[in-house]
Amino acid sequence: DGGITQSPKYLFRKEGQNVTLSCEQNLNHDAMYWYRQDPGQGLRLIYYSQIVNDFQKGDIAEGYSVSREKKESFPLTVTSAQKNPTAFYLCASSIDGQTLYNEQFFGPGTRLTVL
């Protein structure tokens, strides 16, 4: 089955620790995205990548880092510099990132809680 997987489903982190969220897709999509969802805030774009070895900051990139070494993988690191990291994190992919519209397919999300 084609799709997007995110792991883990739930993640707990102590303050001051970095943590990496995994996102893998087997849809052969060029573009991948990371969003953060807070209650009452909708989805906010953290980083996106239109092609391997390239990525751009979204609207709320501070305190986060990403890499795109493989087409199918786009891990997100939440660093200790992120002041309020507790949130629901969603990864998405689309066929490409250049066309004005391509459907974005979402993974099941990772809920991160900072203790």
Add this chain to the structure above:
Amino acid sequence: QKEVEQDPGPLSVPEGAIVSLNCTYSNSAFQYFMWYRQYSRKGPELLMYTYSSGNKEDGRFTAQVDKSSKYISLFIRDSQPSDSATYLCAMSGEANSKLTFGKGITLSVRP
């Protein structure tokens, strides 16, 4: 003013009701308009998308776009308990396929 505004909700309706969900936007460059449905603790899934102004119907769902008023709507006819979810509007149309989302509205359909 935020780029995309969505009625905050929550919204609770009886089964069989007609539901109207709405978003307004300020960026006239938006050309593609989407509605995503998100069940609790799940990722969003695309429900409908529309290009430019007009209506699009899919079963019990109708998406409507009025670009002159910068206003989009999603209508759900004969609502069912299985429609209980959060509905997010999203838009794109600038240089690439980045989406701008509304905050989402949580709908509950009572049996």
